[in-house]
Amino acid sequence: MIEAGSLIRSLSGRHAARNFHTFVINEIGRAIVGGEFPVGSVLASDAVMMETYGVSRTVLREAVKTLEAKGLVEACPKVGTRVSHKSRWNFFDSQVLAWHFYAPPDRRFYENLFEVRAALELPAVEGAARHRTAEHVRLMKYWLHQAATSGDSLEQFGLACLEVHSLIAESSQNTLLRAVVGVLELLLAVALTRRSDTVRAYCEATVAGLEKVILAIEAGKVDGARDALITCLDLDQKRILDGV
Structure with a gap:
């Protein structure tokens, strides 16, 4: 969850100090909601995403767990982390809603x-x-x-x-x-x-x-x-x- 008003505050262009966990959640979440990572697609491997976002495996996995709790992704044995169907997304989650601001x-x-x-x-x-x-x-x-x-x-x-x-x-x-x-x-x-x-x-x-x-x-x-x-x-x- 994010604090109410966080999306409105971002309109000024000012952003809070970078928190790696929050940063990764936002980057992947926006990409999923915006369609960059389509429904049904499999996210890149841990090694690729660790390099892409510049974070440790621990931070990455905690971020993915958070996204899984929001219904955006699901772990598939022998496949990887797959983007869930929209019917599983928690649309009342404030972050999931906020990410739609950046989507088409x-x-x-x-x-x-x-x-x-x-x-x-x-x-x-x-x-x-x-x-x-x-x-x-x-x-x-x-x-x-x-x-x-x-x-x-x-x-x-x-x-x-x-x-x-x-x-x-x-x-x-x-x-x-x-x-x-x-x-x-x-x-x-x-x-x-x-x-x-x-x-x-x-x-x-x-x-x-x-x-x-x-x-x-x-x-x-x-x-x-x-x-x-x-x-x-x-x-x-x-x-x-x-x-x-």
Whole structure:
């Protein structure tokens, strides 16, 4: 697992200090999700990958074990490590989702993400309108203000919006609905890196939409919160799917 917000932070081009284990996981994971290592293909031998990534056998094997736990690869006796069929991939794993940011755009996959987001976040916003506390609302407004005053920093804007959505899920009092955060982060990263000439207008519309969501949550208006969130979903979906 990676920390929520890691993909958004990468938009600035700044990266954390290199950790060999994480580095190898990311390199192989991105290559699998991006199709460089196709489903059914066998990864190179340990010796080749150790030289390719400049790591020890121990680091490499630990990385492969992590990828196996995510469902991306499987050890095949007398064959080697094979890339698993997509049906075995853990798509709710935050790293697996994040790696799709670097893969070629796939309209059907994005459509699936929006279906999952709606299935999780609409019940979450309804729960938030019923169960929110004053502290939840205060924090939502704080992070919305951070988004609105982020200037040209897409990283700051994205992280602030992600916090708002995380608080919506948290205040629903249904911990399972927090599974939407990884999906949201990927969609937000894609939206923020599409069409740089219109990104500022998109950010402004997003802030306006989230403000309506928060005000409805604060007022305990379940239907109003749901309707306001649907407007936000439509905004994101149009931005991402147009032209894909």
